[in-house]
Amino acid sequence: MTDSTLKPDILIFGGGIAGLWLINRLQAQGYQCLLLENASLGGDQTLASQGIIHGGLKYALGGNLSSESEAIAAMPDRWRAAMAGDDPVDLRGLKVLSDTQHMWSSGSVASRMTNFFASKMLRGRIEKLKRANFPSALADKAFKGNVYRLDDLVINTESLLETLAAPVRQRLLRFDGQRDTLEWGDHGLKAVTVNGVRIEPAMTILAAGNGNPGLLDGAHQAHLLADEHSQLRPLKMVLVKHDLGHRLYAHCVGTSNKPVLTVTTHDCPDGKLVWYLGGDLAEQGVDRSDEQQLAAGRAELKKLFPWLDFSQAQLATLNVVRAEPKQQSLVKPDNAYARRDHNLIISWPTKLTLAPDLGDRVMALVEESGLKPGATPLTVPAELEQAPMGVPYWHTCFNEGLTSDL
Template identity: 40%
Template sequence: MRLDVAILGGGIAGLWLLARLRAQGYAAMLFEAEALGAGQTLASQGIIHGGLKYAIDLKLGQDADALADMPTRWRACLEGKGDVDLAGVQVNALHHLFWARRSIASRMTGFFGSKLLRGRVDALPEADWPLALRDPEHVGAVYRLDEIVLDVPSLLAHFATRLAPWIKLCGADFRIERMGDGIAALLLRDPMGEERRIEAARYVFAAGAGNEQALTMLGQPASRAQRRPLRMLLIEGVPSPLYAHCFDTSDKPRVTVTTHQTAAGKLVWYVGGQIAEAGATQDDAALIDAAKREFATLLPRLDLSTCRFAGWHVDRAEGATPDGRKPDAPVIQAHGNALLAWPTKLALAPSLADTLLPMLPPPAVGAIAADGWPTPPIATPIWERAAWR
């Protein structure tokens, strides 16, 4: 099979790029070895950050700059007016929130009221605070951010429906035929065990941790990729929805909470932030104990006594940085006609595609078909797979 572009990896980075390429007339296909969104995409919280999360040390840096335009880009797409049509994708929350503990609320007033942030942050009156935060003895302020929260399974289903003819399921093991420092052909196995030879002008690897295998095949050191693990927390049976960061004077929120619903109709809080960073070295029992103490400190009136808890390990894979910290923006590494890509965050998928597209030659192959080659399923949400305690 001849293609203009072959994409490996069925997460948000590969799917967004495929949608852009198909819209511009490229003969492009995406190949996924497991299920769409199975790695970091479904493990994300669905927040379309505008960078203010990285201002919680009362500064704005490069992280914030890279993300500043993303909420506007995604909102346009959700309205069917952007470079990728996402009309119909479920939005869980129109705004994500910041809440500050009473002890530091006064420090936030000047910062979030500055001209720099005007229009991106609004202080909420107490009457509009979500139920979980209506504890004025311990919650000092709540701010509404210009950030939306998406239902990631709905986002994946949208791409799967619209792009199904060009998304193919393949085996986890693949081979490449080298051509200089690039690739002459990609050799994949379809679900029937038949080896398929893919020849493309460009090969884009957007497989997260799977990119490390491609680096090795291309003769590159695995150190050109990095991982930053964490252990997310799930709380099932919470009393009400919450979409918020807890503000503190560090470079990460103490907790970041989004809300999801199980197939059985139960609400689940999915919790990241500092607690998940610290959880990377803990087992589930230790994580859950730490979480109970943290929420007892932050929201002591909140009753979680009847809830069930679970941990979820996430191995965030990224392009390497010299100090091992999170990259400020998407990372792309070129090796001949092979491009290895990491979006860094779900919200930055549009930015990654913007950077990749000028690196591709114009479309040349024309119409393509792959008869009898199945489409991969959509991965099961993690709150349906968690080991509850």
């Protein structure tokens, strides 16, 4: 056992998209950082994400570009810049599932969408497609409606984790809440002891998503970040494993300003595909049992894709709890969120797509604090175990008795 004390510039709690993005951003600026994760990297919210990097158009369905869509309009370009190596966070190894997304509708909804998108002159961001260019799942002659192509991409979240973890792998450490201890001070986290190794950071960033409320409890007891609280937004996603071959990345638009259904496609290890279903189905699903949600998923597929035969498909549900800063009336935040109190920062990206925005905000707070990068590179002792990588849920859920035949 080493007797040395580690003194990183910045200690980050949370190994999801927020923490991993931030450690890469801060390390690129010369800061010596460590990250602590109490489960698996990306295993909570990040790997449960659909991987959609959107620019806000799906929030424009009410007929106006909301503040939310305005705030994130630049995000697809920011991600593409990182993928090209033109950003402090290097994503050149990131795998993309689809360079575009689709949006489809029928009947009066289709007419309303056509008028809206034309009136906003959103050429370059959205394009109405001819039938010959429809995605294969919507190409059947029985489909009556309009299909649009958006310039938003969909990324492979497993690849995202691998790409972000690789440059800093030895600094992504396992934290055991039953064994390890936190020591708070008047200006922030004074120290954390991990498997007997004492870590005294100059600054601490709470980026633990669902773990932030517990960390905030400690901060509040130390009279830090007293006005900051978390809110949780639950979803009940549906996974559909099939061998129909259709890869779909699309939003189905109904009469409200939310997508009825959002579909992304992911690969299972056995070669079959999984359609991962979000949107209003997942939001309304939190009030249903698993069995009721599976039935709702079956009904939605039959209604929207009557020409596709899902009789041999398997279904599973996944409960996802997204963590956000507390808002009045539990509304969704418009932007990434970060606040500083002395040497402690609380942060939430609020959406996967807003990770670059979170990086900007946290970087500004660190610079505002006057903290300068340390001159001595950290050596991580052997006692500090690396946090394990998370595994996508669709790799395992259909082997665990969580399925239901369609």
